[in-house]
Amino acid sequence: KAGVTQTPRYLIKTRGQQVTLSCSPISGHRSVSWYQQTPGQGLQFLFEYFSETQRNKGNFPGRFSGRQFSNSRSEMNVSTLELGDSALYLCASSLIPMGNTEAFFGQGTRLTVV
Amino acid sequence: KNEVEQSPQNLTAQEGEFITINCSYSVGISALHWLQQHPGGGIVSLFMLSSGKKKHGRLIATINIQEKHSSLHITASHPRDSAVYICAVHTGTASKLTFGTGTRLQVTL
Numbered sequence: 001k002a003g004v005t006q007t008p009r010y011l012i013k014t015r016g017q018q019v020t021l022s023c024s025p026i027s028g029h030r031s032v033s034w035y036q037q038t039p040g041q042g043l044q045f046l047f048e049y050f051s052e053t054q055r056n057k058g059n060f061p062g063r064f065s066g067r068q069f070s071n072s073r074s075e076m077n078v079s080t081l082e083l084g085d086s087a088l089y090l091c092a093s094s095l096i097p098m099g100n101t102e103a104f105f106g107q108g109t110r111l112t113v114v
Numbered sequence: 115k116n117e118v119e120q121s122p123q124n125l126t127a128q129e130g131e132f133i134t135i136n137c138s139y140s141v142g143i144s145a146l147h148w149l150q151q152h153p154g155g156g157i158v159s160l161f162m163l164s165s166g167k168k169k170h171g172r173l174i175a176t177i178n179i180q181e182k183h184s185s186l187h188i189t190a191s192h193p194r195d196s197a198v199y200i201c202a203v204h205t206g207t208a209s210k211l212t213f214g215t216g217t218r219l220q221v222t223l
Contacts, residue, residue: 033210033211035211037155042213042214042215042216043200043202043211043213044213045210045211045212048210056210058210088155090155090157092157101162102159102162103147103159103162103211104159105149105156105157105158105159106156107154107155107156108155108156108157110155
């Protein structure tokens with residue numbers, strides 16, 4: 001059974017550009033959550049999608065957005081990149097919305113903004 | 115004050131030692147997760163607990179809901195256990211995890 005796949009693994013972008021990251025959950029999982037990890041702030045929740053609907057959103061500016069497709073694959077987009085957006089972006093999938101169910105994490109996408 | 119506090123922040127142990135990592139939280143939770151992150155960045159879910167104790171190989175996790183405290187124990191530690199261990203809680207009011215700052219464990223020969 002394939003795990004959670006995130007693409008790309010590494011990305012370098014310039015300030016002001018936009019970026020799209022992809023997450024393919026484990027087959028059969030309908031819930032995908034996104035997290036940002038930085039040395040200063042640690043892991044922080046970005047948003048969660050279940051059955052193509054955003055169920056919850058963390059405290060991030062509107063430049064951060066996401067969506068989920070009918071096959072449960074999810075994308076997150078960051079527009080007008082800032083240096084502070086440099087981080088490891090992780091997604092996790094679960095059968096149902098995360099909480100009382102095991103979560104499976106991807107390897108992450110390391111974004112560097114220069 | 116963070117909702118989830120871990121201690122210690124850093125831990126160095128010799129191979130074979132018994133290790134304990136602690137997690138305290140200040141909110142009501144419906145579940146607590148212990149996660150392991152290796153230097154490459156990927157995170158592995160070790161345990162999900164809502165009560166009592168769970169064991170998997172050399173790893174044991176316990177939780178005391180009344181005291182709002184959980185511990186992760188590693189018996190007979192090995193250098194391959196070197197990683198960052200992260201405690202995360204689900205509060206039940208929203209489908210998101212709140213994370214501790216992590217405990218960096220280094221096991222030496």
